[in-house]
Amino acid sequence: MKKLILLAVLLPVICVFAQNKAADPDLVKRTEEWFKNNPNSMPHWMTPDELERINEIGKGFIETQPPVGPVRQTAEFERMQSVLIRNPFGIPVDFIKQLSLVTDVVTIVATTNIRRTVINTYLSAGIDTSKCDFLLAPSDSYWTRDYGPWYVVDGNNTVGICDFIYNRPRPNDDDIPVQMAPFLNEPLYGMRVSHTGGNYMTDGMGISASTQIVYEESLSQLGVSAEEVDQKMNDYLGIHTYHVVQDPNDTYIDHIDCWGKFLDVDKILIREVPSSHPQYDEIEATAAYFASQISSYGNNYQLFRVNTPNNEPYTNSLILNDHVFVPIMGTAYDAAALAVYEAAMPGYTITGVLNNTATPWESTDALHCRTRGTIDKEMLNIYHVAQVLNKDSSGDYGINAKIVSYGSHTITSAQLIYKVNEGDWITLPMTLSKDNYTAVIPHQASGSQISYYIHAEDNSGRVENHPFIGQADPHRFTLTGGLEAPLNLTVTSSLNSALLDWDPVAGASVYRIYRSADPYSGFVFLNTSGTDSYTDTTVSAANKYFYYVTAGDTK
Structure with missing residues (x-):
């Protein structure tokens, strides 16, 4: 049976080799050797026969409408x-x-x-x-x-x-x-x-x-x-x-x-x-x-x-x-x-x-x-933009996450677990407001390093952390003097772009722009700007977008 399968695969290929005078001899040899050892699988590369049939790629493919956004x-x-x-x-x-x-x-x-x-x-x-x-x-x-x-x-x-x-x-x-x-x-x-x-x-x-x-x-x-x-x-x-x-x-x-x-x-x-x-x-x-x-x-x-x-x-x-x-x-x-x-x-x-x-x-x-x-189609998803950049030590530190069950299960627990420097781990409950879970780490001294992760459970028995591995490799940020947040952010939209402007911040050499489809959560880093404006060219007129901007002194 194995020999029959080998012949069934190889015969058409051999015919093409004979017809295709321009076929790369090394490719022909490599392909023949492959089928001798692997009669039940095409090779990773395109065979000489396939190179003659590139026009068949995509034949009959039906493109659908995209998923409902944001995707x-x-x-x-x-x-x-x-x-x-x-x-x-x-x-x-x-x-x-x-x-x-x-x-x-x-x-x-x-x-x-x-x-x-x-x-x-x-x-x-x-x-x-x-x-x-x-x-x-x-x-x-x-x-x-x-x-x-x-x-x-x-x-x-x-x-x-x-x-x-x-x-x-x-x-x-x-x-x-x-x-x-x-x-x-x-x-x-x-x-x-x-x-x-x-x-x-x-x-x-x-x-x-x-x-x-x-x-x-x-x-x-x-x-x-x-x-x-x-x-x-x-x-x-x-x-x-x-x-x-x-x-x-x-x-x-x-x-x-x-x-x-x-x-x-x-x-x-x-x-x-x-x-x-x-x-x-x-x-x-x-x-x-x-x-x-x-x-x-x-x-x-x-x-x-x-x-x-x-x-x-x-x-x-x-x-x-x-x-x-x-x-x-x-x-x-x-x-x-x-x-x-x-x-x-x-x-x-x-x-x-x-x-x-x-x-x-x-x-x-x-x-x-x-x-x-x-x-996992019923995943318990924790969507969170991790805080990994240095932060101003002058106030408290809010941690936000969007926690959703893709299986429509009930969220039974959401916790922020953090420690300061090499201290003990401290657990804070995260409170829900408009699909956004929040907890606040209280003010700490400048120079402190905050390590944290988010822990969630639902009534299907699913348990997840962010980052995925949790306490073994938590998110970390260090507290410094910091820069003020940019003020007076404005957005001017057109058909396929959005122009952002804000007041410059003294001492800032770079601004980081974040975007979300939700005003309360889900913000994702979009790009940086060296000036007090930025044009987002990846927008669609059919969607709403929300932005915030942070200032930094290094890239």
Whole structure:
């Protein structure tokens, strides 16, 4: 049977090779070798046959209206109810068992007979099959990260799926988000952008990043311009700041997860190589770029580096609730890579994962590429712009959060837990006013460091913290003399922009602008300005916006 499948896959490819005289001989050889070892999955790259069928990408795709705003795309480091994988597998079965100990596992299978076979495999491996579910659908490959669904939350706090056009002519893979929508009983939205999940990371608060292929392929495959891509990202995903950069690795795949990863809203991991590495300058320039950018919390990104001297895929990891699974290679560099994650993500369980199967980890394809978290559709969400910048010590310190159950469950507890310097943790109840929970930390002496996190519970039994890991890695800010808040903020709106003006503040060299669709909560860092005005060009005439501005003496 295996040989028959191999012939069924290879024969059409061989015919195309014979017809396509211009096919790259190295690509032909690499593709033939792939199918000899992996007859049940397309490779990560486009085959010579697929390169001849690029015009099929997006064929039959139906773009829908965007979700009702304001829309928010969820991040990898939020609560997941399951993880999506595909059979035939691209990951070791013992790793699937590890996943099942953290959350449920959904496996894509082509037939009911295959489902029975997979269940038997799971039982033999000691996997609790009560934590396993199956999506019965055809697929072309095991890269569920690349073609799997993206999750969004609309203005009614309903979780849905945003489908994009997969940047490969693989109709079965491209259809998986469409199949997942009824499987999860979630609404489906279609965004006409050529994309792939391995080339995307987002912070859950309106900032995302990709390499340049999202622009290049959307234009060449669909005729969608870079400006149109940006607008669609805003309309369908709520992305107001999209960092699109050149791929510093300069590989065939051009995926961002081969060199970088958001670990949290204001934390980013980027690979590091020796100065003798051919891509050293490009990688360092990319690291410097992100280190200079402002996160949704208003601070510069905390930059973490992981040494990859032999192009190890250490950034190609999976964050799954309070666990992080890191691909390791069985070399002397593994321990240092795991130590970087432990330093960057205190409180998380960091686990190295070897892959000695016929589909080993590669520099351009590893653990993250072959898994995809499924957001908890009834998540207890704590939306909070963390206070991480220095604050004026002259008054009290209000902490605000919007706490919502996406499952419409009742919030039973909301607490602010804080400490001053190395003192004891103090718990304050948060009071609710117009969907906004607030607690006030009393005045403390200048020079004090405040550490805090928010804790919430609902009557479904869900318990969440912000930041996700809670007390092990709390938010922190330091009290200083500070600057006064800008006065007399005015907003002058036009069709597609809003002009903000305010009184200058003595000693201020930078102003930070925050925006929300709600006057009481949900404010997200938008941008900085070096003057006493700013023009917001990411607005829509159909929506209302609220702003506030802070002053600072450094960027």
